[in-house]
Amino acid sequence: MIKRILGKTGMEVSLLSLGTGGARQLGQSIGYSMYDQKRLVKAALDIGINIFDTATHYGDSESILGECLSGIPRDSFLLCTKWPARDEMNNTVDDPTKLIKSIEKSLKRLQTDYIDIMLFHGIMPHEYDLIVESLYPTMARLKSEGKIRSIGFSSRFSEDPAQKGIELGLSKHPDLWDVVMLKYGILNQSAAAKILPLARNHNIGVINMAAVRVKLPDPTLLEQLIAKWKSSGLIDTDSLPTNDPLGWLVEGNVKSVIEAGYKFAAEPTTVSTVLTGTASIEHLMANVECLEEPYLPQHHTDRLKTTLSQIIQYA
Numbered sequence: 001m002i003k004r005i006l007g008k009t010g011m012e013v014s015l016l017s018l019g020t021g022g023a024r025q026l027g028q029s030i031g032y033s034m035y036d037q038k039r040l041v042k043a044a045l046d047i048g049i050n051i052f053d054t055a056t057h058y059g060d061s062e063s064i065l066g067e068c069l070s071g072i073p074r075d076s077f078l079l080c081t082k083w084p085a086r087d088e089m090n091n092t093v094d095d096p097t098k099l100i101k102s103i104e105k106s107l108k109r110l111q112t113d114y115i116d117i118m119l120f121h122g123i124m125p126h127e128y129d130l131i132v133e134s135l136y137p138t139m140a141r142l143k144s145e146g147k148i149r150s151i152g153f154s155s156r157f158s159e160d161p162a163q164k165g166i167e168l169g170l171s172k173h174p175d176l177w178d179v180v181m182l183k184y185g186i187l188n189q190s191a192a193a194k195i196l197p198l199a200r201n202h203n204i205g206v207i208n209m210a211a212v213r214v215k216l217p218d219p220t221l222l223e224q225l226i227a228k229w230k231s232s233g234l235i236d237t238d239s240l241p242t243n244d245p246l247g248w249l250v251e252g253n254v255k256s257v258i259e260a261g262y263k264f265a266a267e268p269t270t271v272s273t274v275l276t277g278t279a280s281i282e283h284l285m286a287n288v289e290c291l292e293e294p295y296l297p298q299h300h301t302d303r304l305k306t307t308l309s310q311i312i313q314y315a
C-alpha cells in the first residue's frame, strides 16, 4: 500500500482509506451484521489501510467502527470523525458546549481517548466566519488538551459543488487548518483550479471523499449525466461517446470505470488519501490493488481534464 503524508499533521496515511458514510455506511444500509462489519474492517487493516473516516451522522458508524477496532493497537490506525455545526432545523450552531458534548460522545462511541482528525462536517461559505469565530477556539483548546490531534473541515459539495467553503477557508485562514476533506474526481474536477494548489502551498492534508459515489458505478446514470451535460452545452457533443461514455478508460491494467475513478482521484500528489465507501471486501481488494499504480495513462488523464474540468456541478 502506498503511503502519503497528511500535510502538516505529519501523519502517514494509506493512499486508500475506508469511509463509513455514503450509500453503504459500513454495510448498515444493506443489512450487515457486526460479524460482516468486523470482517470488512479487519480486511482493510490486513491490507494496509490505516485511516478510517466516520461522522456523528452516519447512522451508528462511529459505534460500529469503535467495536470493530476494539483490541487493535490504537497507534496502528487513524480515526477521522466529523461534527456538523447544524441543529435539527439546519441552522448553524455557534454554541461551543454542543461541540464539546458531541466530541465526548464520539470518543465514547469510538472507544478511544483521542481523535486523530476532527472535522467540522460540511461548512458552507455563508457560515464559515461564524464557525471560525464561535467554535474554532474550542477545537483548538481540545487539540491542546490532546483530545483531538488535528483540525479541519469538509465541504458540503451537494449544495456547494464548487466547494467555495473550502476555498474560502484555505485562502483566509490557511494556518488554522491541518486537514480538509474535499471531493475531487472524474466528474468533479473543480478543486484542481484553486483549492488543491492552496492546500499544497500551505501543506494542508487533503482527504478525498466520494470520488466514485453513485454515477461512476452505474452505466445508465452515467450515460444520462453525460447526455445532460451535452444537451446543456457544458461539453461538446462529440467529446465523449453516447453509449458507455467513459468505457475507453478500461484498458491495460484499468479493469473498470470505477478503478479509473479511484486512480484519477489519487493522481494529484496533494491528495493524501482517497476514501472508498465500499462495503464489499472483494471491491475493497480491487480498489487497493488499482491504487498500487495510482495513475491512468497520461493521454486518458489529459482527455478527462480537457473534456470535464470546467464543469462545476454536483455529480
Ligand SMILES: NC(=O)c1ccc[n+]([C@@H]2O[C@H](COP(=O)([O-])OP(=O)(O)OC[C@H]3O[C@@H](n4cnc5c(N)ncnc54)[C@H](OP(=O)(O)O)[C@@H]3O)[C@@H](O)[C@H]2O)c1
Pocket: 018, 019, 020, 021, 022, 023, 024, 053, 054, 082, 121, 122, 154, 155, 156, 157, 181, 208, 209, 210, 211, 212, 213, 214, 217, 258, 259, 275, 276, 277, 278, 279, 280, 282, 283, 284, 286, 287
Ligand atoms: N461532506 C463529507 O464530509 C462527506 C460526504 C460524502 C462522503 N464522505 C466520506 O467519504 C466516504 C466515501 O464516499 P462514498 O461512500 O460515496 O464512497 P465512494 O467510494 O465514492 O463510492 C462508493 C460506492 O461505489 C461502489 N464501489 C466501490 N468500489 C467498487 C468496486 N470496485 N466495484 C463496484 N462498485 C464499487 C460501492 O458499492 P459496493 O459497496 O458494492 O462496493 C458504493 O456504492 C464516505 O463513506 C464518507 O466517509 C464525506
